Amino acid sequence: MSYLMKILDKPIAIDELKSLAAERYGDLIKAVVDVDRDLLAVDAELHADLEALLLDQGSAQTDLWGINLYPDMPDDEFLEFDSMINIRPSQGNRSRGVDDAGLQKRISAIVEKWVTR
Numbered sequence: 001m002s003y004l005m006k007i008l009d010k011p012i013a014i015d016e017l018k019s020l021a022a023e024r025y026g027d028l029i030k031a032v033v034d035v036d037r038d039l040l041a042v043d044a045e046l047h048a049d050l051e052a053l054l055l056d057q058g059s060a061q062t063d064l065w066g067i068n069l070y071p072d073m074p075d076d077e078f079l080e081f082d083s084m085i086n087i088r089p090s091q092g093n094r095s096r097g098v099d100d101a102g103l104q105k106r107i108s109a110i111v112e113k114w115v116t117r
Contacts, residue, residue: 006043011116021072030050030066031067033067033111042069050066062091081104082097
């Protein structure tokens with residue numbers, strides 16, 4: 001199974017996300033958001049792979065947050081803040097989630113910008 005693994009340069013339709021999910025994990029797409037550059041990278045086996053892709057393209061580690069997207073779920077369950085790359089005690093984030101509510105809102109806004117529903 002190969003992964004598309006790309007940084008979006010145009011919005012992606014929810015139907016395309018559904019197709020990618022069906023080919024990979026069945027119900028989810030792994031993604032990483034760069035909150036400084038308003039970027040969304042999608043479709044990898046591991047969040048760390050997308051993180052490396054973004055770092056190679058000039059992103060800063062402190063701005064990258066891993067999420068899961070569930071294209072078949074209702075709006076309130078579409079986005080999940082859960083990734084090993086989010087564990088950052090140095091930034092005050094001690095969980096796999098995103099502990100800061102303001103940061104969650106920024107991530108959600110970036111996802112809304114890139115995913116057309």
